[in-house]
Amino acid sequence: MKKIIVLGTGLVGKAMAIDLSRNFDVTSSDYNEEALKFVAEHKIKTLQLDFTDRQRLKSALQPFDLVVGAVPGFLGFETVKSVIESGKNMVDISFFPEDPFLLDELAKEKSVTVVTDCGVAPGMGNVILGYHNQQMQIESYECLVGGLPMVREWPYEYKAVFSPIDVIEEYIRPARYVQNKSVIIKEALSDPELIHFQGVGTLESWNSDGLRSLIKTMAHIPNMIEKTLRYPGCIEYLRVLRETGLFSHEEIEVRGVKIKPVEVTAKLLFPKWKLKPGEEEFTVMRIRINGNENGQPKRYEYNLLDRTDRPTQTLSMARTTGYTATAVAHLIIDGTYYRKGISPPEYLGEQTSHFNFIMNYLKDRGVTYRVS
Amino acid sequence: MKKIIVLGTGLVGKAMAIDLSRNFDVTSSDYNEEALKFVAEHKIKTLQLDFTDRQRLKSALQPFDLVVGAVPGFLGFETVKSVIESGKNMVDISFFPEDPFLLDELAKEKSVTVVTDCGVAPGMGNVILGYHNQQMQIESYECLVGGLPMVREWPYEYKAVFSPIDVIEEYIRPARYVQNKSVIIKEALSDPELIHFQGVGTLESWNSDGLRSLIKTMAHIPNMIEKTLRYPGCIEYLRVLRETGLFSHEEIEVRGVKIKPVEVTAKLLFPKWKLKPGEEEFTVMRIRINGNENGQPKRYEYNLLDRTDRPTQTLSMARTTGYTATAVAHLIIDGTYYRKGISPPEYLGEQTSHFNFIMNYLKDRGVTYRVS
Numbered sequence: 214m215k216k217i218i219v220l221g222t223g224l225v226g227k228a229m230a231i232d233l234s235r236n237f238d239v240t241s242s243d244y245n246e247e248a249l250k251f252v253a254e255h256k257i258k259t260l261q262l263d264f265t266d267r268q269r270l271k272s273a274l275q276p277f278d279l280v281v282g283a284v285p286g287f288l289g290f291e292t293v294k295s296v297i298e299s300g301k302n303m304v305d306i307s308f309f310p311e312d313p314f315l316l317d318e319l320a321k322e323k324s325v326t327v328v329t330d331c332g333v334a335p336g337m338g339n340v341i342l343g344y345h346n347q348q349m350q351i352e353s354y355e356c357l358v359g360g361l362p363m364v365r366e367w368p369y370e371y372k373a374v375f376s377p378i379d380v381i382e383e384y385i386r387p388a389r390y391v392q393n394k395s396v397i398i399k400e401a402l403s404d405p406e407l408i409h410f411q412g413v414g415t416l417e418s419w420n421s422d423g424l425r426s427l428i429k430t431m432a433h434i435p436n437m438i439e440k441t442l443r444y445p446g447c448i449e450y451l452r453v454l455r456e457t458g459l460f461s462h463e464e465i466e467v468r469g470v471k472i473k474p475v476e477v478t479a480k481l482l483f484p485k486w487k488l489k490p491g492e493e494e495f496t497v498m499r500i501r502i503n504g505n506e507n508g509q510p511k512r513y514e515y516n517l518l519d520r521t522d523r524p525t526q527t528l529s530m531a532r533t534t535g536y537t538a539t540a541v542a543h544l545i546i547d548g549t550y551y552r553k554g555i556s557p558p559e560y561l562g563e564q565t566s567h568f569n570f571i572m573n574y575l576k577d578r579g580v581t582y583r584v585s
Numbered sequence: 586m587k588k589i590i591v592l593g594t595g596l597v598g599k600a601m602a603i604d605l606s607r608n609f610d611v612t613s614s615d616y617n618e619e620a621l622k623f624v625a626e627h628k629i630k631t632l633q634l635d636f637t638d639r640q641r642l643k644s645a646l647q648p649f650d651l652v653v654g655a656v657p658g659f660l661g662f663e664t665v666k667s668v669i670e671s672g673k674n675m676v677d678i679s680f681f682p683e684d685p686f687l688l689d690e691l692a693k694e695k696s697v698t699v700v701t702d703c704g705v706a707p708g709m710g711n712v713i714l715g716y717h718n719q720q721m722q723i724e725s726y727e728c729l730v731g732g733l734p735m736v737r738e739w740p741y742e743y744k745a746v747f748s749p750i751d752v753i754e755e756y757i758r759p760a761r762y763v764q765n766k767s768v769i770i771k772e773a774l775s776d777p778e779l780i781h782f783q784g785v786g787t788l789e790s791w792n793s794d795g796l797r798s799l800i801k802t803m804a805h806i807p808n809m810i811e812k813t814l815r816y817p818g819c820i821e822y823l824r825v826l827r828e829t830g831l832f833s834h835e836e837i838e839v840r841g842v843k844i845k846p847v848e849v850t851a852k853l854l855f856p857k858w859k860l861k862p863g864e865e866e867f868t869v870m871r872i873r874i875n876g877n878e879n880g881q882p883k884r885y886e887y888n889l890l891d892r893t894d895r896p897t898q899t900l901s902m903a904r905t906t907g908y909t910a911t912a913v914a915h916l917i918i919d920g921t922y923y924r925k926g927i928s929p930p931e932y933l934g935e936q937t938s939h940f941n942f943i944m945n946y947l948k949d950r951g952v953t954y955r956v957s
Contacts, residue, residue, distance in 0.1 A: 368825040450825045453740040458853040459831065467848050476839050477849045481830040 214238045215546050216276055220264060220292060221283035222248040224374050225306065225332075229281055230257050232539045232578070235548070240443035242273070264292050271299040279546050282307055283379035290316075297323050302545050304538045306332040308379045310386065310561075311526060315427065317555040328556045330542050332534035333517075334358035334439065334498060335425050336558050337582070339517055340537070340571055341500055342431065343562025349506035351434045354427075357408065357418050358498040359442025360530040362488065369451075370444040372494060373486040374530035378479055380486070383441065384451050385460050388420035389428055390438040396428060402448050402455070412518055413497050417445040418528075426557035442497060454478065488528070493521040496529045516583045533580050540574035586610045586917050588648055592636060593655035594620040596746050597678060597704075601653055602629050604911045604950070609918070614645070636664050643671040647834025651918050653910060654679050662688075669695050674917050676876035676910045678704040680751045682758065685798065700913050700928045703785055704906035705889075706730035706811065706870060707797050708930050709954070712873055712909070712943055713887055714803065721878035723806045726799070729780065729790050730870040731814025732902035734860065735892075741823075742816040744866060745823035745858040746902035750851060751859070755813060756823050757832050760792035762810040768800060774820050774827070778812075784890055785869050789817040795871060798929035814869060826850065861901070865893040868905045888955045904952040905952050912946035 215237050218232045222243035230241040230252050240258040249259040264270055265283055270292070274280060280296045282289065282305035289309030296303045297320045305327065309430050313329040320327050330336060336354040345351060359548040362372040373380045387398050399420045406418045423439030429435065454460055459478040464471045488494065505511065521528045541558070544550040544567060552560060561567045572582065586608050588808030591602045602613040602624050612630040615621050621631040636642055636656055642664070646652060652668045652756045654661065654677035658692045668675045669692045674776035677699065685701040692699050702708060710728040717723060734744040745752045759770050795811030803809065826832055831850040836843045860866065870889040877883065891901045913930070916922040916939060924932060933939045944954065 221927050317725065368828055385617060403827060450822065453822045453825065454829075456740055457826075457850075457857070459850070462854075465852055467844060467850070470842050470844065472844060474849055474853060477837070477844060477846055478829075478831070480837055481833075481846060485829070509943050 215278040226283035229535040249581035286379040321554040340562040343559030344568040351504035353436035416442040598655035601907040658751040693926040712931035712934040716940040720748030723876040726806035788814040
């Protein structure tokens, strides 16, 4: 049986380990022993690891056939680099700020396959765009996506399923989108727009830096934008926190102690952003692709509305994000996908068979994209 | 020439020292040497003092005939206590949380006259209510008051003229009002209501703990409420900061360091709440008193709209707050007001001559209450 190690045992890391354990010999690792206890109950091997200890990490990876990365964004790039250096194939979902292509040469040198940004968004949006990009001349791509709790609690009406510090990053990082082939940079949380979603109600979209690799790999598409969704009104509060300096990484001195305001804010916000036991959430995504196919103007719309799986209590954001990565894990470990170097998920979409495999894999797990 | 010392050289303390220096030998004192430099330019004597050094404070007060207190709220009570212990008469404007009547016995024992809360609100509202309480049977008292910058800057649209930590206190302290002779306690920032003010536009009122001594001294009035005014919308942001815990005085641990979130927030907010040189502001106040006078139902309304004095660049909040205190300073130093113990300003309003003196003193300085 092939051996897989999952780095990071957060909500998504857990769901991936459980899913992969159906077919593989899976080990979950994390620095946090508490998090490991949960997966141990699911008969998954565990390994306590400090991912910042590069040497220890690299030697720990040796027995494995594939590495799945699910660490917080700030640890992502260095972790992927260590995995490549240890000569292992990898699927990664960490939302790191660095350009993954900086590791492309190294990955080719080591002859490994590394798929980055392999979640729902970034992730599935890229797969879908990569697929249609082979079939048609695309004029525009728009992706709206959000993961939200069913029950809205003032003021943020939000719960974080992935690393909450990455959530704050989304509110700070300037957002890039493409208009008439030019990259436009806007403040995060800008251009709020109210949009109605069937079965959900009205949400508010805002500019987030979600295009990532697509800006480079899909440079021929004139218009591309990704926006994140929240319940209406909340982003104004986040803008106020940011304007006040409460998301700032710049140290200030308070009573002789140097402190980063964002760390104080994070400490206060994270307990509020934590899902309570049994609390349900959903993922909503709408992708629109316009262009010409076989000489005809054509428009594709993909809609996803996925909710917490009640029988297993697996969160929707963990399912939609994690199962994209585990689908790709299958493709790599089976030798079906073997492109060397860094692959953003749009590379996987390029082949119809890979695209279909991922879509069916997700559908089998109840994550269904409705296409029109 | 009678000698007065003004404790605290903030924006209001400065204006008071300058005003009193027309008729008295005035010394300004503060811990901050920078602040003292400004009043020194106005030919006012200066004295650097750490008000928390009680012994030093008490001996420094010895040469003076009257003490005017203008320290931040958290220093207020202890400072007033020291002044009483040193046997000096005092007018105080510090917004301290403690009950001033706790010092009443001590003040009587020392045979000193101490007028507390002697600003615009608390202050003039009390004087006006004290006056009408002698003339009529009052059914209800309502005071709406705010000090705001002329230019509105998102998100807070606010500038602090007195100690900004006292401003945050207003957003935390539960607000007490009186309804049918019962004291009702509401969260600060609650019950927002949009109200139109001539020459100002629409403002938002909310519950603040401004009645203070009136709850005790005017217990026979069935309905009393004080609300603070801000530009509409901003108080929602303050509620979010409070809900997030950013106004909390409870220590949290961040990277091994214990810190009070409010101190981090204050450090970030205070520079934003500072008036820029030349920036203008205004004070708006509306007082409504309903009741029966000589067997007839009667309603009095007082309106104040005061702006920064351009020739002298004296801020409106400094004028409306400070000149109430300097008017009363005259009454005490002249021997006109000599009641021993703690006097909230409603005691001064009780005598028509005192009431008229204060109103005229303010009018002479351009602070005019329009009565209807």
